[in-house]
Amino acid sequence: MIELTNLGVSLSGTTILKGYSLKVAKGSVLAILGANGVGKTTLLHTVMGLRRPTEGAVRVDGKLGFVPQLFQAAFSYSVIDMVLMGRARRIGLFGSPSAVDYRVARDYLSRMGVLELENRAFNTLSGGQRQLVVIAQALCSECDVLVLDEPCSALDYKNQSIVMQSLKRLNSETGVTIVFTTHAPQHGLEVASEVLLMNGDGSYRHGPTEATLTAGHLTQLYGVPVDKAEFVGSSVFTFAPRFIEAS
Amino acid sequence: MSAETLPAASLRSNAVPVTAGLALVLLLVMTWSVTIGRYDINMLDVWMILIHNIVPFADPPWTEVEANVVELIRLPRILAAVVIGAGLAVSGTALQGMFRNPLVDPGIIGVTSGAAFGGTLAILLVGGGYVALGSGFAIGLASLFVVRLLASMKGRTSVLTLVLAGVIVSAFFEAAISIIKLLSDPQEKLPAITYWLMGSIASTNYSDLLLLCLAVLPAMAVIYLLRFQLNILSLGEDKARALGSPIELVQWLVLIAVSVISAAVVATSGIVGWVGLVIPHVGRAIVGAEHRRLLPVSALLGAIYMLLVDDLARTLTTSEIPIGIITALIGVPVFAIILKRLQTSSGWTND
Structure with missing residues (x-):
């Protein structure tokens, strides 16, 4: 609410x-x-x-998840790496994604219907695909x-x-x-x-x-x-x- | 082929073999570097001299002079080159990630000249060593703070203002260094300051190396621990904040770590520019931009590069060439190529 x-x-x-x-x-x-x-x-x-x-x-x-206006990442990350960043709150300051984080990230990618893109470079995706990936990233924070x-x-x-x-x-x-x-x-x-x-x-x-x-x-x-x-x-x-x- | 066009999967899967391979190359280059120089010592002898410290040989076939050359002259400077190269490359990688800008390094954004001013001031007033390190660190960090303040407008840091702020701050500290040179004794201090500023690790001893390691290694460790946060920060401040990253804390930790590295490098070996700018690009082309994979590869590439530069510095002519001159001579044209390539590639947004 x-x-x-x-x-x-x-x-x-x-x-x-x-x-x-x-x-x-x-x-x-x-x-x-x-x-x-x-x-x-x-x-x-x-x-x-x-x-x-x-x-x-x-x-x-x-909890809130945010999807900003269509954006290009400054560096070319793979889709799975982009989605994993949604786990920021759970991973902590000095941490790194665990097997569980990977599982959650893949789960949301598949829910958004773009699991097959997981190893593609984010910046090479179409606008619509990029939005779906960023939505998966926001969802990954379990918002x-x-x-x-x-x-x-x-x-x-x-x-x-x-x-x-x-x-x-x-x-x-x-x-x-x-x-x-x-x-x-x-x-x-x-x-x-x-x-x-x-x-x-x-x-x-x-x-x-x-x-x-x-x-x-x-x-x-x-x-x-x-x-x-x-x-x-x-x-x-x-x-x-x-x-x-x-x- | 650039990082933008390579399939991300292949970048990801080759990270482990690339890192291991580079570590092996570094070890080989290190051993080879010990053999070259005025005294010709072969690789086997180098290893035996080193092993002799742990398991003494009954009847060593080498002379004492050779052992001294290896252990007291060449080894400390080789280890210093490795630490400096790795430290500068990691600093550049972290700053580029944090500012979402592939064109920054400690030199461009004013930290190096700030630290150089701090170091020069310390040499003028008391001498080098830990005082130069402390003063270099304090002024290096202060200059970073000023650059950040100048560059951010309404909470946003644009690439153009960042670089301009770096130019302004660098210009100020270069003028300040000139004043110190003017004030210093032309017989003793002036040549020392001038040669030191050009960058050299020729006279590195174990106490310099210790100082370098005590500052650079923990700072590199902090940056490595922040590897995942660097990915998030490279998406932009608003996005990072929305994802729940404690961005102010991360930014300060990175800035402090980078200042410590820059100050330690400047204090022990003067201004060594362009390494932090060029090396991360090579790393990204090999393993991609993801910092968990990129940071170790950058560190290894930086160490190998610095070692080769230092080998050139001590063998190219009969007298030593300052390494700062060589890194600039190589770095500037490479930087020009990167600049041209970035304008055409889609991997970088000019905001």
Whole structure:
């Protein structure tokens, strides 16, 4: 469970977040949407404890695992070595991975469906594969809450689908709480049980996906007209932004 | 073939034979190094002279002069070269991992010149030895601290600011060394300081070696113990913190260990640059970047390299060439090649 109480964060005198009070229940999947620079990453970092709140408090029940935006390692490690780094808390300052750590790392790689990549060099993998490996790394810390910062940015449709399917399966199989930021409302629609919309003026909207993720709210959120696109004879719908107004 | 294109599995599985092979090569190069020089002594005699200390031979076939050359002149400097080479290579490997930057070493980020200033100051005021070590360590560590402070903006250390901060701090300490040279007695102290700064282990005796070992070996052990943490730290500070690594502690332990090594090397043998920069790249090309496998291989490669450089230094001409000059002459072109290669390879992100 994650609980924010009147949370506020200022960075070098500028207020980024103010008055955030919300609860995310255990086993939920929360999608966070908002314009660029609205403070999504700051919020995640504050939840992770990487940044101190200026006011209010963050309470997290259970351990957190973090998946940052798609990244390239400075040095080329093998996939198994990357995943083993997720065991940092258990291995300790002067320690080195044991046979048990290897077993856990392989177990999570296989759960993410990428065990066959274990001896590949991490930096040679596709974006989607890299995200799955970093998710396995976060899971390796045996976390209860998985926090992902734009897990699908810079990924093509196929890779987005791989990552989103994996997150959904992971949540239903293990009950791990998932919090992720995204710019694609579709990700929220398909995976999230609840949604947090962060507005530029510091206000926010939080609630179940169905009631919160609406065309009207998205229009307000991005300042771009967004329509709901429904398909005849199907309950499936999507959102269609209009980037250029028809003259 | 670079480390980026080699399959990681083959890098992993060859670590044990590579390490063992390099240890054997080191032993051979060490023995060979004892044989070369003005006195021609063959390898068998070298081994017999050494074994004689443990199991005395009744009627030794070598002369006393030969025994003295082996035990009092050549052996201490050979062991010093091994310790210095291993120490510098391990320092460079640790710093490159920690700063996520394959282009740093104790020289580039200002520790060496800080330690050199500390050592020079000690020579001017009291003389070398443990005082030079202590003062080199203190000022070397202080310069590292200043470089880190200058280089980090809002908790992030960028490659460019790190290197620039190193240049600034080095420039300051080089100026300070010049002032000391200006102030020192031109008949006695000035030549001593100048020659010492160029780097030499020609006059290493067992007490120098002891000082070197007491400082370098424990510091290397600390870095080796932090091998797994170095992997984590090389993913970036935020990522490492999120994974639960005590990054401030790890960073300080590495910085202190590197300062101890740099100060000990500077105090006993002057400025020996470029070893810590070049050797880790060779190591990574052979066994990959994973520090558990890389650190021992770097240490062995550094020791072998330093030994060969010292062999060149004492045999190339009739008078000794300072080793700092040779490591720079070899290191600079190799560094240039690495720089060109890194710009094209995907293994390094320019952040």
